[in-house]
Amino acid sequence: MSEYVTKDDLRQFGLVMMDNFRKIIEESEKEQHNKPALDWLKSRVVRKLLDISAGSLQNLRVTGKIRYKKVLGSYYYNKADIMNLFNDK
Incomplete structure (x- = not known):
């Protein structure tokens, strides 16, 4: 069948x-x-947030004051590190 x-x-x-x-x-x-919300911000956002130049942001990166990741040529910065910059005296 x-x-x-x-x-x-x-x-x-x-x-x-x-x-x-x-x-x-x-x-x-x-x-x-x-x-949880993303903990990493693009360079452009960080520069605007801190009102700093690309060179100043590079200086923070090179001196190790903020953590970063490089993905496909773009830098991403740790949000907590950026907020801690305001808390440092």
Whole structure:
């Protein structure tokens, strides 16, 4: 005996798959909201925040006063280190 897949079978399968996709997306969005905010800022943002030149920012980087990462040619600076610059006396 042969079994055939009908349009109704495909429609039902599609509805089940869409429901599963929706659940996966909702769970992923919940996980994203529970993650902490980014702790790294781009050079441009840091320069604007501190109102300093690119050279001054480089000096902070070279002297080790703020941590940084270089990703694909762009520098990212640790937000906590930048905030600590204001606390140092």
